[in-house]
Amino acid sequence: MTRLAILADIHGNLPALEAVLNDLAQFKVDQVVVAGDVVNWGPFSAPVLERVTREGWPVIRGNNEFYLLDYNTPRAPAEWKDLGQWPMLPWLHRQLNGRWQNVVAAWPDALSLRFADAPPIRVVHGSPRSPWESIHWTNSDEEITAMLAGVEETTVVAGHTHLIMNRTVGPWRILNPGTAGIPLDGRVSSVSYMLLESDAAGWRPTWRRVEYDLEPVLAEFERLGFVEECGVVGRLVIAEYQTARLNLLPFLRWRAACCPDAPFSPELLDPFAKINKWDYTPHAYHVNC
Numbered sequence: 001m002t003r004l005a006i007l008a009d010i011h012g013n014l015p016a017l018e019a020v021l022n023d024l025a026q027f028k029v030d031q032v033v034v035a036g037d038v039v040n041w042g043p044f045s046a047p048v049l050e051r052v053t054r055e056g057w058p059v060i061r062g063n064n065e066f067y068l069l070d071y072n073t074p075r076a077p078a079e080w081k082d083l084g085q086w087p088m089l090p091w092l093h094r095q096l097n098g099r100w101q102n103v104v105a106a107w108p109d110a111l112s113l114r115f116a117d118a119p120p121i122r123v124v125h126g127s128p129r130s131p132w133e134s135i136h137w138t139n140s141d142e143e144i145t146a147m148l149a150g151v152e153e154t155t156v157v158a159g160h161t162h163l164i165m166n167r168t169v170g171p172w173r174i175l176n177p178g179t180a181g182i183p184l185d186g187r188v189s190s191v192s193y194m195l196l197e198s199d200a201a202g203w204r205p206t207w208r209r210v211e212y213d214l215e216p217v218l219a220e221f222e223r224l225g226f227v228e229e230c231g232v233v234g235r236l237v238i239a240e241y242q243t244a245r246l247n248l249l250p251f252l253r254w255r256a257a258c259c260p261d262a263p264f265s266p267e268l269l270d271p272f273a274k275i276n277k278w279d280y281t282p283h284a285y286h287v288n289c
Contacts, residue, residue, distance in 0.1 A: 001117065001197055001198050002030050002115045002116075002117055002118060002197070002198040003027065003028065003029045003195060003196070003198075004029060004031050004032070004033060004113075004195070004197075005027070005031075005032045005033070005193060005194070005195055005196075006034075006035060006157055006175075006177045006193060006194040006195075006196060007020065007032065007033070007034045007035070007177060007180045007193045008034065008035035008036060008062075008125070008159025008160075008176070008177050008178070008179060008180065008193075009035075009037040009062070009159050009162050009178075009179035009180060009182065010037065010042075010048055010179075010180045010181040011037055011038075011039070011064065011179070011181035011182050012039050012040055012041060012042030012043060012044045012045035012095075012181070013042035013048070013181035013182060013191075013212075014042070014044035014047045014048050014051070014216075015044075015212050015213055015214075015217055016042075016180055016181050016182075016212045016217075017048055017180060017181070018212075019191065019210045019212035019213075020180045020191060020193050020210050023193075023208055023210045024208075027195060030115075031057070031058070032055065032057045033057060033058050033111065033113070033123055033157075034052060034058070034059040035062070035123050035125055035157055035158070035159040036059075036060045036061055036065065036124075036131060036159055036160070037062030037063065037064045037065070037125065037159065037160070037181070038052055038062070038064075038065065038104075039064055039092065039096070039100075039104075040064040040067055040068070040088060040092050041237060041240075042181055042217060043095075043217060043220040043221050044217075044220065045092060045095050045096055046096055046097075046100070049096070049100050049103070049104075053103060059107050060109060060110055060111055060123060060125055061104065061107045061125065061131065062125035062126070062131050062160065063125065063131040063132045063160070065104050065107065066131065067088070067089055067092060068092060068096065068100070068101060069105055071090075072093075082264075084231070084232075084263070084264030085233065085252070085264055086233075087229065087230040087231060087233050087234070088230055088234075088237070091226070091229055091230055109124075109125075109131065110123060110124045110125075110128065111123040112153060115198065117198045118198035118202055118203050119154050119155055119202050120152070120154075120155070121155045121156070121157055121203065122151050122155070122156045122157070123156075123157045123158075124156065124157070124158050125159050126159075126160040127147040127148070127158060128147065133160075134160050134161045135158050135160075135161070135165070135174055135176070136161055136165075136282070136284040137163070137165050137167060137284060138282075138283050138284040141170070144169045144172075144174065145169060145170055148169070148170075148172050154171050155173050155175065155202065156172050156173070156174045157174075157175050157176070157177070157194075157196075158174060158175075158176055159176060159177065159179070161176060161184075161284065162178060162182060162184040163176060163178060163184065163185060163284065163285070164176055164177070164178040164185075164192060164207050166205060173202075173203075175194065175196075175205050176194075177192060177193050177194035178191070178192030178193070178194070179191055180192065180193050182240060182241060182244075183244040184240070184244060184246055184285055185285070185287050186244050186245060186287065186288035186289070187209070188214070188242065188243065188244040189212055189213070190210070190211055190244070191209070191210055191212060192208060192209050192210065193207075193210070194206065194207050194208070195207075214241060217241060218238065218241070218242075221238055226238070231264070231265075231266065232264055232265065233248060233264075235269060236248040245277070245281075245285070246277075246281050246282075246285055247277070249280075249281070249282070250280035251268075251280075253280040254272055254275060254277075255268065255272075257280070
């Protein structure tokens with residue numbers, strides 16, 4: 001029997017990663033695989049990279065790794081120049097200080113795991129088409145079929161959404177381990193990972209929920225001057241940790257709909273706080289309400 005541990009979306013949250021690894025220590029696993037988004041959002045990107053690379057685990061790039069690799073290059077989208085909306089790009093680069101780009105640059109975008117006692121597994125971050133594309137439990141079968149077109153592996157592991165998922169569409173079983181860094185399902189300070197065990201039927205998943213101490217994360221944000229440097233975005237990111245709910249995306253949707261010409265300033269946070277955020281939150285995240 002082969003046993004794997006799948007982590008995703010650590011997002012520079014070292015206390016959460018350490019809590020996950022402490023829980024994982026009780027299980028004998030043959031391999032730990034990381035499905036992208038090791039860095040950014042959290043304040044410990046460098047220590048998390050150090051831990052992940054020291055362990056020698058297979059890791060793929062998520063969309064947040066592209067923030068590291070493509071910012072200030074010709075590959076960067078034009079909108080990344082708006083530092084009001086994208087202040088975390090220079091912040092991330094300063095945190096890593098040029099040390100990790102060549103390491104992350106060599107990570108693959110996907111993995112095909114081929115163990116002898118169970119079917120092959122395709123590991124992606126978002127979808128096989130893009131690390132920015134989400135496979136949600138709310139997607140139709142037709143939408144998911146289009147995203148997985150051409151994938152030969154019948155088990156697909158995807159992260160990116162931060163939401164646990166176990167769904168079968170056509171020949172594929174799609175599994176999401178959730179997030180080992182920043183929960184977005186309303187369960188504050190409760191991160192997750194997935195164990196996969198091979199058996200006669202294929203792969204048997206088990207999800208583990210692990211509590212961690214949020215206070216060191218908030219203290220490190222304060223020590224680094226995160227809010228002072230990242231302004232509105234910094235406040236909204238911290239709110240996501242404190243509430244385990246999306247805040248930045250609803251804010252961007254609300255601003256685009258209601259005041260698209262308003263400057264990216266803290267004055268917008270007061271009216272934003274008074275709206276019904278569910279109106280601007282993707283339905284997939286209306287869980288544990």
